[in-house]
């Protein structure tokens with residue numbers, strides 16, 4: 001029995017849910033192999049197409065989407081697939097008990113510079129349809145394609161980390177990730193400062209002031225521009241990630257997508273003792289109205305997320 005199969009059987013008695021996670025783990029392992037050869041195969045560039053959200057697709061966005069689709073098509077327990085790269089929700093098996101929502105390749109603008117990208121997924125109960133709050137997720141995870149390929153997954157208990165070995169087997173490398181309560185590291189795209197609201201501005205200025213400001217301690221800033229990479233760093237050593245609502249993204253509701261970026265990351269953070277927020281409510285309580293809905297995202301070390309929420313309460 002592999003580490004992943006053993007972990008799954010300890011986390012859930014539902015073999016069909018375990019099977020959905022194994023399908024996503026299989027897709028992740030296959031995508032990892034494709035990414036490792038992509039510069040040789042000349043696949044890191046644009047596909048020449050745009051997705052339903054008007055974003056230019058990379059060839060690897062489409063290839064990764066097809067890989068996920070193929071793996072899930074072989075699983076009779078998936079009823080619907082929602083993907084960043086597919087305009088509409090796709091009907092899969094009519095008998096399936098689960099919906100999978102995925103960002104097949106997150107951070108794909110980083111592909112041509114060989115920086116970590118990832119695959120994010122959320123598993124929902126089929127009965128409620130795709131538009132259910134993140135709170136009811138059955139499981140969530142991501143695969144980070146970095147120096148090592150990591151699978152981070154949570155059903156309802158701990159958030160655990162597996163690493164792909166040379167034989168293509170997922171080995172358990174961290175049974176229960178814990179995000180430190182406090183942090184001295186924040187992640188935000190500061191080039192967007194002129195669009196920020198008062199709360200984001202207040203929080204970042206207070207942090208940049210370091211030991212001379214109200215926070216009373218020094219901060220460092222990190223921004224990979226690949227959500228999976230930024231969240232993985234935060235999961236492993238603490239920090240806070242912000243993609244808040246700003247005046248440029250306000251009309252769309254934010255930048256990042258609720259079903260397949262924010263919800264799964266919030267679920268994983270919760271399992272590791274972290275916190276997630278839109279600034280005004282827990283991300284997991286947001287009721288979706290559309291499959292590609294966007295949402296403000298603030299998540300990571302609990303104490304730090306609370307500091308941002310305090311700024312929103314003041315505003």
Ligand SMILES: O=P(O)(O)OC[C@H]1O[C@](O)(COP(=O)(O)O)[C@@H](O)[C@@H]1O
Pocket residue numbers: 055084103105106107108109189225226227228
């Ligand atoms: O270009 P910006 O504003 O830094 O945004 C970066 C964010 O956009 C994303 O790339 C969006 O995800 P996709 O690459 O899947 O569209 C996140 O991974 C990342 O955190």
Ligand SMILES: [Mg+2]
Pocket residue numbers: 103105106107227261
């Ligand atoms: Mg993404």
Ligand SMILES: [Mg+2]
Pocket residue numbers: 061084103104105106107108
């Ligand atoms: Mg993507």
